[in-house]
Amino acid sequence: MERGITVKKSEDFSEWFTQVITKAGLCDYAGMKGFIVFMPSSYEIWENIKRFLDDKLKATGHKNAYFPALIPESYLRKEAEHFSGFVPEVFWVTHTGDSELGERLAMRPTSETIVCDSYSRWIKSWRDLPVLINLWNSVFRAEITATKPFLRTSEFLWQEGHTAHATAEEAEKEVRDILETYRQLIEEQLAVPVLLGTKTEAEKFVGANYTLTMEAMMPDGKALQMGTSHFLGQNFSKPFEIKYLGKDEKDHYVWQTSWGVTTRMIGAVIMVHGDDRGLVLPPRIAPIQTVIVPIFYKNEDRDKVLGKAKELAELLRENGISTHLDDRTEYTPGWKFNEWEMKGVPTRIEIGPRDIASGKVVISRRDTGQKHEVMIANLPQEIMKILESVQANLYAKAKQQLERTIKTTESYEEFKQILENVGGFVRASWCGRPECEAKIKQDTGATIRTVPLKREEIFGNCILCGKDARDVVYFARAY
Amino acid sequence: MERGITVKKSEDFSEWFTQVITKAGLCDYAGMKGFIVFMPSSYEIWENIKRFLDDKLKATGHKNAYFPALIPESYLRKEAEHFSGFVPEVFWVTHTGDSELGERLAMRPTSETIVCDSYSRWIKSWRDLPVLINLWNSVFRAEITATKPFLRTSEFLWQEGHTAHATAEEAEKEVRDILETYRQLIEEQLAVPVLLGTKTEAEKFVGANYTLTMEAMMPDGKALQMGTSHFLGQNFSKPFEIKYLGKDEKDHYVWQTSWGVTTRMIGAVIMVHGDDRGLVLPPRIAPIQTVIVPIFYKNEDRDKVLGKAKELAELLRENGISTHLDDRTEYTPGWKFNEWEMKGVPTRIEIGPRDIASGKVVISRRDTGQKHEVMIANLPQEIMKILESVQANLYAKAKQQLERTIKTTESYEEFKQILENVGGFVRASWCGRPECEAKIKQDTGATIRTVPLKREEIFGNCILCGKDARDVVYFARAY
Numbered sequence: 001m002e003r004g005i006t007v008k009k010s011e012d013f014s015e016w017f018t019q020v021i022t023k024a025g026l027c028d029y030a031g032m033k034g035f036i037v038f039m040p041s042s043y044e045i046w047e048n049i050k051r052f053l054d055d056k057l058k059a060t061g062h063k064n065a066y067f068p069a070l071i072p073e074s075y076l077r078k079e080a081e082h083f084s085g086f087v088p089e090v091f092w093v094t095h096t097g098d099s100e101l102g103e104r105l106a107m108r109p110t111s112e113t114i115v116c117d118s119y120s121r122w123i124k125s126w127r128d129l130p131v132l133i134n135l136w137n138s139v140f141r142a143e144i145t146a147t148k149p150f151l152r153t154s155e156f157l158w159q160e161g162h163t164a165h166a167t168a169e170e171a172e173k174e175v176r177d178i179l180e181t182y183r184q185l186i187e188e189q190l191a192v193p194v195l196l197g198t199k200t201e202a203e204k205f206v207g208a209n210y211t212l213t214m215e216a217m218m219p220d221g222k223a224l225q226m227g228t229s230h231f232l233g234q235n236f237s238k239p240f241e242i243k244y245l246g247k248d249e250k251d252h253y254v255w256q257t258s259w260g261v262t263t264r265m266i267g268a269v270i271m272v273h274g275d276d277r278g279l280v281l282p283p284r285i286a287p288i289q290t291v292i293v294p295i296f297y298k299n300e301d302r303d304k305v306l307g308k309a310k311e312l313a314e315l316l317r318e319n320g321i322s323t324h325l326d327d328r329t330e331y332t333p334g335w336k337f338n339e340w341e342m343k344g345v346p347t348r349i350e351i352g353p354r355d356i357a358s359g360k361v362v363i364s365r366r367d368t369g370q371k372h373e374v375m376i377a378n379l380p381q382e383i384m385k386i387l388e389s390v391q392a393n394l395y396a397k398a399k400q401q402l403e404r405t406i407k408t409t410e411s412y413e414e415f416k417q418i419l420e421n422v423g424g425f426v427r428a429s430w431c432g433r434p435e436c437e438a439k440i441k442q443d444t445g446a447t448i449r450t451v452p453l454k455r456e457e458i459f460g461n462c463i464l465c466g467k468d469a470r471d472v473v474y475f476a477r478a479y
Numbered sequence: 480m481e482r483g484i485t486v487k488k489s490e491d492f493s494e495w496f497t498q499v500i501t502k503a504g505l506c507d508y509a510g511m512k513g514f515i516v517f518m519p520s521s522y523e524i525w526e527n528i529k530r531f532l533d534d535k536l537k538a539t540g541h542k543n544a545y546f547p548a549l550i551p552e553s554y555l556r557k558e559a560e561h562f563s564g565f566v567p568e569v570f571w572v573t574h575t576g577d578s579e580l581g582e583r584l585a586m587r588p589t590s591e592t593i594v595c596d597s598y599s600r601w602i603k604s605w606r607d608l609p610v611l612i613n614l615w616n617s618v619f620r621a622e623i624t625a626t627k628p629f630l631r632t633s634e635f636l637w638q639e640g641h642t643a644h645a646t647a648e649e650a651e652k653e654v655r656d657i658l659e660t661y662r663q664l665i666e667e668q669l670a671v672p673v674l675l676g677t678k679t680e681a682e683k684f685v686g687a688n689y690t691l692t693m694e695a696m697m698p699d700g701k702a703l704q705m706g707t708s709h710f711l712g713q714n715f716s717k718p719f720e721i722k723y724l725g726k727d728e729k730d731h732y733v734w735q736t737s738w739g740v741t742t743r744m745i746g747a748v749i750m751v752h753g754d755d756r757g758l759v760l761p762p763r764i765a766p767i768q769t770v771i772v773p774i775f776y777k778n779e780d781r782d783k784v785l786g787k788a789k790e791l792a793e794l795l796r797e798n799g800i801s802t803h804l805d806d807r808t809e810y811t812p813g814w815k816f817n818e819w820e821m822k823g824v825p826t827r828i829e830i831g832p833r834d835i836a837s838g839k840v841v842i843s844r845r846d847t848g849q850k851h852e853v854m855i856a857n858l859p860q861e862i863m864k865i866l867e868s869v870q871a872n873l874y875a876k877a878k879q880q881l882e883r884t885i886k887t888t889e890s891y892e893e894f895k896q897i898l899e900n901v902g903g904f905v906r907a908s909w910c911g912r913p914e915c916e917a918k919i920k921q922d923t924g925a926t927i928r929t930v931p932l933k934r935e936e937i938f939g940n941c942i943l944c945g946k947d948a949r950d951v952v953y954f955a956r957a958y
Contacts, residue, residue, distance in 0.1 A: 028597050030547045031554065032584065037597050040542035040612065047543065063519035064526065068509050068634055069548070069586075069617060070570070075510065091549070092574040093586065096621035097567040105511065107548075107572065107586075118507050118516050127809055133519065137617075138548060142575035155547055330606055 004338060008276050013220045017148075020270055024279045024343050027149050034147040034154035038263065041343060042150075044287035045266050046157060050136065052189055052285075053159065053261070056181050062132040062161065067114050069137070070105040075113040078239040082112065085206025089141040091154075107140040112207065112232070112258055115162045116240035123164060123254060125245050130174075131164040150267030151224065151479045158262035164242060164254040171231060171255035178229045178259045179212045185261070186226050191282040191395040192216050192268050193402045194226055195425070195474055197450030202434055205258075209233035215449045215474070217405050218271045221423015223449045223476035226268060227261035264479075272398050273367075279344030280366055282394050283387040289322045290363075290383055291340045295333045295352035308356050312349070312379060319380035321387070341366060346390045347383060367393055406474070410460035415475070419444045425476050429469030431462035440464055446475040483817060487755050492699045496627075499749055503758045503822050506628050513626040513633035517742065520822060521629070523766035524745050525636060529615065531668055531764075532638065532740070535660050541611040541640065546593050548616070549584040554592040557718040561591065564685025568620040570633075586619040591686060591711070591737055594641045595719035602643060602733060604724045609653075610643040629746030630703065630958045637741035643721060643733040650710060650734035657708045657738045658691045664740070665705050670761040670874040671695050671747050672881045673705055674904070674953055676929030681916055684737075688712040694928040694953070696884050697750045700902015702928045702955035705747060706740035743958075751877050752846075758823030759845055761873050762866040767803045769795060769842075769862055770819045774812045774831035787835050791828070791858060798859035800866070820845060825869045826862060846872055885953070889939035894954070898923045904953045910941035911949030919943055925954040 005023065009016045021027050021042075028037040038046065054064070070093060076083045091107040094100060108114070115133070123131060136159050143154050161178065165171040179196065186192050194214040204211040208230035216224045236242070237253040246252050273280040283289050294309040296302055309325055316323040324345075326336050333350070340348055348364045355361050355376075363372045363383065367390050374382040405424030409415050418426050430436060430448065440463070441447050456472035484502065488495045500506050505521040508514075517525065533543070549572060555562045570586040573579060587593070594612070602610060615638050622633045640657065644650040658675065665671050673693035683690040687709035695703045715721070716732040725731050752759040762768050773788040775781055788804055795802040803824075805815050812829070819827055827843045834840045834855075842851045842862065846869050853861040884903030888894050897905050909915060909927065919942070920926050935951035 028600065030593065031551050031596055032547065032549060035547040035549065037547065038545035040544050043544045044542070046545075063523070065519050065522045066517035066525075066617075066636060068511065068514040068516065069619070070511060070514065070634070072510050088576040090576060091572045091584075093570045094573045095571040096623075097569060105570075114509065117510055121507065138545075140548070155549070157545060 004342070005276060005278055009219065009274065016274075016276075017271060020274050020278055021149050026266075026270070026279070029149075032154075034143045036149045036153050038157065041287070042263075042266055045269070045281070045285055046263055048285040048287065049185065049189070049265065050159075053181070053185055054136075056184070057134050057161070060132075060177070060181075062134045062163075065133050065135060066137065067108075067111050067118070067135060069108050071108055071111070071114045073104045073106060075117055076106055078113060078116075079207050079236055082207035082236075086110070086141070089143070091140045091142055108137070109139055109141050110258075110260075111135060111137075111160055112162065112236055113240075116236045116242060116256075119162075119164055119254070120240050120242045123242055123244050126166055126247055129164060129166045129244060129254065130170065132161075132174075133163065134159055134161045148267075148479070150270065151264050156263050158260050160260045161258060163257045164237070165256070166244065166246070166252070166254070168233070168255045171257050174257045175212060175229045175231045175259070178257070179214070182214060182227045182229065182259075182261055186214060186216070186265065187395065189282065189284045190265060190269050191284075191391060191398060192226065192265075192272050193395065193399040195450050195452070197452045197474070199228070200434075200437060200448045200451065200473075202437055203447060203449075205230045207232060207235055208258075209235065212453070213450055215425075215476070216268050216272070217402050217424060217476070218268070218479065219401070220271075221405065221477070223425065223478040224264065224268050224271075225449070225478065226265060227259070229259035230257060232256040232258060272401075273394050274344070277338075278342035280394070281344035281346060283346045283391045286344065286346050287322065288324045288340075288343075288345045289387055290316060290324075290347040290349055291345045292323065292325045292349045292351060293333050293336050293340075294325075294327060295350055301353045304356065305351060305353060309351050312351065312361075312376070316380055316383060319384070321380065321383055347386055349379075349383075365390055408459075410463065412463055415463055416444055419446050419475075419477060423477060425449065425474045427472060427474055428463040429458050429460050430471055430473045431465055431467045432470030433462075433465070436462055436464040440475065444475075445477045447478060448473045449476050449478060450474050483821070484755060484757055488698065488753065495753075495755075496750060499753050499757055500628050505745075505749070505758070508628075511633075513622045515628045515632055517636065520766070521742075521745055524748070524760070524764055525742055527764040527766065528664065528668070528744065529638075532660070532664055533615075535663070536613050536640070539611075539656070539660075541613045541642075544612050544614060545616070546587075546590050546597070546614060548587050550587055550590070550593045552583045552585060554596055555585055557592060557595075558686050558715055561686035565589070565620070568622070570619045570621055587616070588618055588620050589737075589739075590614060590616075590639055591641065591715055592719075595715045595721060595735075598641075598643055598733070599719050599721045602721055602723050605645055605726055608643060608645045608723060608733065609649065611640075611653075612642065613638055613640045627746075627958070629749065630743050635742050637739050639739045640737060642736045643716070644735070645723065645725070645731070645733065647712070647734045650736050653736045654691055654708045654710045654738070657736070658693070661693060661706045661708065661738075661740055665693060665695070665744065666874065668761065668763045669744060669748050670763075670870060670877060671705065671744075671751050672874065672878040674929050674931070676931045676953070678707070679913075679916060679927045679930065679952075681913055682926060682928075684709045686711060686714055687737075688714065691932070692929055694904075694955070695747050695751065696881050696903060696955070697747070697958065698880070700884065700956070702904065702957040703743065703747050703750075704928070704957065705744060706738070708738035709736060711735040711737060751880075752873050753823070756817075757821035759873070760823035760825060762825045762870045765823065765825050766801065767819075767822075767824045768801045768866055769803075769826040769828055770815075770824045771802065771804045771828045771830060772812050772815050772819075773804075773806060774829055780832045783835065784830060784832060788830050791830065791840075791855070795859055795862060798863070800859065800862055826865055828858075828862075844869055887938075889942070891942055894942055895923055898925050898954075898956060902956060904928065904955045906951060906953055907942035908937050908939050908948035909950055909952045910944055910946045912941075912944070915941055915943040919954065923954075924956045926957060927952045928955050928957060929953050
């Protein structure tokens with residue numbers, strides 16, 4: 001297997017993606033169609049994402065718990081819309097050992113129903129509210145067609161939050177607050193800019209009153225939903241009988257939310273930031289922020305160079321910079337450069353005998369390829385400055401890219417041409433009727449990705465039917 | 480429901496355990512027999528266990544990854560002993576949506592087989608070794624009888640390590656190193672003393688050459704296996720064809736290990752340290768190490784007391800002490816004392832107007848009930864001292880308790896009487912023959928929990944057959 005990426009990202013995006021995830025050691029295809037192994041290189045990114053989000057959620061009073069991976073069919077059936085939405089994708093457990101089960105068990109496609117079953121026992125009084133629980137687990141949705149590592153697989157990792165509140169207002173505030181936490185994660189940590197908005201009735205979570213969403217744009221012109229936050233109203237609390245005795249001495253059904261982000265975010269990072277040499281990781285989520293490659297050609301330089309390299313690695317680690325010293329002797333410096341570039345490490349430090357003599361090292365940044373000669377004495381500060389600059393640059397580039405893909409039109413002909421030729425988001429006015437939405441999907445494959453949170457001023461009439469427009473919305477084909 | 484525990488631990492241990500886990504809010508029974516919900520109170524303990532172990536594993540070069548929860552039946556069948564050991568307990572997935580699968584998928588009972596499938600692709604050369612991978616996930620083993628929350632359920636949380644090495648020596652060193660890491664976790668963090676040793680052929684992991692184990696003793700006289708570390712030899716590398724090209728330019732099969740600890744450790748903590756008032760948590764794994772309960776009876780004292788309590792909470796947190804301020808107004812101090820005692824918080828700080836005036840507060844420790852009056856100025860240091868003392872005391876008490884339960888005998892009559900009347904470990908000589916081991920199990924329900932790592936001097940003959948003894952071993956009935 002050729003070690004480097006053999007196609008250009010701009011020329012064969014799909015093949016480029018496959019090569020990057022394989023050659024950077026991010027995932028392995030498991031034996032069952034649609035399943036992948038998250039190898040350490042991608043799992044470490046997930047751990048960094050988890051740490052950031054987990055801290056944020058705990059700081060706002062959320063607690064983690066664990067609910068079973070199996071859900072009785074009867075639970076799923078309690079909320080009818082929810083059941084019919086998920087049932088075609090459910091993995092069914094029918095036997096243990098040689099015995100057939102009395103009731104089939106679903107591998108969790110999402111946990112609302114089993115969580116609600118517990119909440120009906122846990123919540124008795126207003127004193128028990130709010131309940132703010134988050135779960136880190138994996139979910140199972142049988143993907144028959146168009147599976148793609150990280151983006152669409154039959155099992156993926158995620159977190160799912162499930163909260164119960166005394167009032168609708170409190171619950172709706174939670175839905176918005178979580179969206180803002182997600183935005184910080186995605187824009188400020190992953191450096192992936194998103195459009196924020198509401199899903200239409202056709203696109204919302206099955207069982208929700210409404211769904212807030214974040215939508216990113218991939219380089220092939222297809223949108224990617226990066227996370228959603230749902231207001232469930234009392235759709236689950238009624239069938240599951242989750243009631244509390246209020247201060248008014250009366251019974252009330254609770255108001256609920258649920259929300260989640262998944263490992264597909266890693267897919268977005270790969271697609272948005274990667275280049276022809278491989279992965280490019282934003283420093284804030286990079287497992288390794290800087291790699292030190294010692295360079296010496298004479299054996300007599302070995303100890304001096306390695307000693308200094310170790311000292312610098314220690315110094316950087318003490319300064320909170322995640323540092324890897326590549327002291328393997330079985331590979332050449334050039335081989336190592338290529339490997340760490342492939343793996344997307346944001347900065348590389350080269351150090352050899354002459355550098356030590358002059359008290360300087362060379363830092364290369366992964367995003368631009370620029371080289372900086374810096375004084376060893378200032379190394380931690382200089383690296384930190386460069387890492388911040390890489391983070392900012394990746395976001396700025398991606399933001400520009402996102403903005404370039406947004407096209408506004410009042411003509412359905414042009415609308416179709418944009419989607420056919422370049423993709424991206426098409427900003428258009430819409431009458432609000434599901435029939436127009438469905439017809440457009442049928443014609444073009446594009447769906448309404450989001451109705452902006454900040455209502456935009458209407459221009460023209462509905463892009464399809466020409467009747468009065470209700471909203472300006474963003475259409476796109478999507479993963 | 481009565482809020483406090485209504486039975487004595489010494490009088491009805493099983494009912495006591497059920498009341499503690501329910502009333503301290505540790506777990507909820509899910510709708511399916513044998514499954515539990517890990518509620519935040521127990522999940523937080525698991526998070527603390529995870530953090531400690533994860534840091535230790537990473538510091539020794541292990542990396543985390545994630546493998547699918549589903550395993551094709553054909554993978555499980557590749558190692559015949561392994562398959563026959565696990566198959567009676569397997570949850571089988573047979574359908575997705577309405578379609579029957581071509582091949583049944585097992586919900587992972589353990590991941591050796593699917594890991595080995597990947598390793599056969601990942602490992603090519605000596606340069607790729609060792610592979611040191613750890614997984615944090617849950618496993619599924621259908622428990623038909625005698626399910627018990629935390630100790631024996633159909634799904635539980637654990638970590639499973641899977642390593643591959645160039646030589647048997649390296650792999651065996653890993654097996655021992657991991658056991659030592661586990662011992663540190665269990666004895667030094669959970670304050671649960673264990674016996675270290677080897678499992679017999681009858682009791683080892685199905686598929687291993689041998690299994691190292693840690694065995695704790697519960698107050699009802701039954702042993703609990705706290706974790707195991709297996710030397711797999713080449714039992715999996717051969718059927719899965721995991722080979723590497725050595726420096727000698729020849730192909731070799733790798734040598735493997737696997738090892739795991741589970742959420743049953745939480746069960747041990749509850750059983751070993753709990754008392755008639757509820758849970759007692761070792762400070763090092765307690766989610767809350769100290770709870771501050773403000774006490775005031777006049778409304779005019781409210782602001783002053785709450786203000787000081789907040790200030791102290793902040794101060795303690797800055798000193799790395801996990802602190803909870805219970806400022807709820809709907810409950811009395813007495814109610815709060817009972818609640819936090821039930822939940823096992825190691826120390827409680829009471830603060831009222833007179834304490835503030837005198838510059839002192841009262842600290843109560845959960846394990847002994849002792850009260851200490853300490854100067855507010857020294858609070859962080861004093862709390863830390865007390866927490867260390869609680870940790871040491873819990874371990875010392877448990878260690879004494881463990882030692883008291885070990886009975887040595889040369890008489891099979893006495894052997895049976897001990898097991899029947901008091902339980903605990905029975906230390907006896909054994910000829911090494913599986914027939915004797917099996918007969919003893921049949922007679923008494925006791926198994927050989929461990930053959931000590933440090934070989935003990937033989938006394939007398941085999942406890943059953945009277946022939947020459949090979950080892951001194953520890954028998955017990957077990958969970």
